[in-house]
Amino acid sequence: MDRETIMRAFASEADSNTRMSIYAEKAREEGFNAIGDTFEEISGNDERIAGVWLERAGEIGSIEENLQKGIDSNKQQLEFYQGIQDEENEAVITAITQVKENQIDMLQEALDGLDTETWYTPGTSSHWLCSRCGFVAGGNRCPLSCPLCRCHQGFFRPHRPGRRPTPPPPPPPHPGQRPRYGGRR
Numbered sequence: 001m002d003r004e005t006i007m008r009a010f011a012s013e014a015d016s017n018t019r020m021s022i023y024a025e026k027a028r029e030e031g032f033n034a035i036g037d038t039f040e041e042i043s044g045n046d047e048r049i050a051g052v053w054l055e056r057a058g059e060i061g062s063i064e065e066n067l068q069k070g071i072d073s074n075k076q077q078l079e080f081y082q083g084i085q086d087e088e089n090e091a092v093i094t095a096i097t098q099v100k101e102n103q104i105d106m107l108q109e110a111l112d113g114l115d116t117e118t119w120y121t122p123g124t125s126s127h128w129l130c131s132r133c134g135f136v137a138g139g140n141r142c143p144l145s146c147p148l149c150r151c152h153q154g155f156f157r158p159h160r161p162g163r164r165p166t167p168p169p170p171p172p173p174h175p176g177q178r179p180r181y182g183g184r185r
Contacts, residue, residue: 006057013050017043067111074104113158120153129159 024039054060061069078100081093120142128137133149142156
């Protein structure tokens with residue numbers, strides 16, 4: 001299979017992944033959670049299949065290479081949106097360009113943090129964001145694990161000030177007792 005066909009297969013799966021995810025959200029908004037779960041499952045399948053094609057195309061590199069590809073991709077998208085002249089959608093386009101600028105900054109900060117080998121070291125940041133649950137930890141040292149969702153340090157990233165640290169969660173329940181919180185079980 002040639003590269004062009006592989007990339008078309010990737011684009012098709014990536015498109016389906018996005019559509020299924022959006023359809024899941026809409027189904028849940030209309031009260032059809034089970035149908036939303038079906039869409040979400042298919043979305044996850046499509047994401048993994050897209051990953052297979054992206055890997056076969058040689059598009060997945062080291063973390064540094066992937067960060068740079070992410071920066072380059074978002075810069076291309078930013079240029080695309082900045083070139084659109086559409087009065088009817090001007091506010092939406094302006095908002096999207098701001099999101100793209102923020103995404104470029106986030107990726108560049110991550111790349112810069114890797115370049116200086118200071119990602120988790122003391123003094124790098126005064127706040128750390130858990131990308132899994134949104135918990136924000138204060139302090140110059142990244143937590144080894146999230147006190148809220150218990151995921152490991154790898155899910156944290158330096159976080160810019162402006163959002164207050166999240167208060168620590170209550171202690172875990174006694175052994176054998178189920179935690180009481182929202183969400184699916």
